Amino acid sequence: MTFTRLAIYHMPEGDLGEFGSAWLGWDARRAATVPRPQIDNLPASPQELTSTPMRYGFHATLKAPFRLAAGHDLDDLMRQIELVCDHLAPFTLDLELRADWSFVALRPRNRPAELMALEQALVTRLDHLRAPLSPQERDRRNPDKLPERARMHLEHWGYPFVLDLFNYHLTLSNSLSPETEEQLREALAPVIAPLIAEPMPVRSVALLGEDKSRHMRVIREFPLLGRETAQ
Known part of the structure; x- marks a missing residue:
């Protein structure tokens, strides 16, 4: 299969992963639409x-969608991801449901060193495999509206919110008005609470490709094989 773009995400496992895929209506692991859950007191339909986020699946971005550089192929990329993941340790994240920045999302209460090391390694050590942004891709990021640091990252790494500006988040909505955002958070809270009662394991990363329908689908998942730090 030919992919328009590729991306590296963390995709939750287990009940949380299953719920997130169902809520968004797209299971990127199965590359299939899935039935939406019935949730009371929503401010609009789940589809609306x-x-x-539906076409991307339930994920947190680690390396944003990109095109492969000339002279490289999917096998090159997978070998490099495997080399990175062989030396990075699994960890856990304590999540909370947030309504901010006009989105409802799950965000970690803190940012462990292992999370920051994972994102930094994937962004920097694979960047030679990323094709430069086209003028259209660059313009879609509205560089003139970005803070200076984010604009520098966009020019250097192809995405503004990386490294010191990286914030892990599992998106659950479109951009919403403040009122709708808070109504959605309140409706989702009792459903999600038991799914995040315990810290979420981060044991692997996933390489995804954008297919001709513009949906992201998993190509392969890579376990983190480094030694865990004693708590």
């Missing part, structure tokens, strides 16, 4: 609330 999630039309943008």
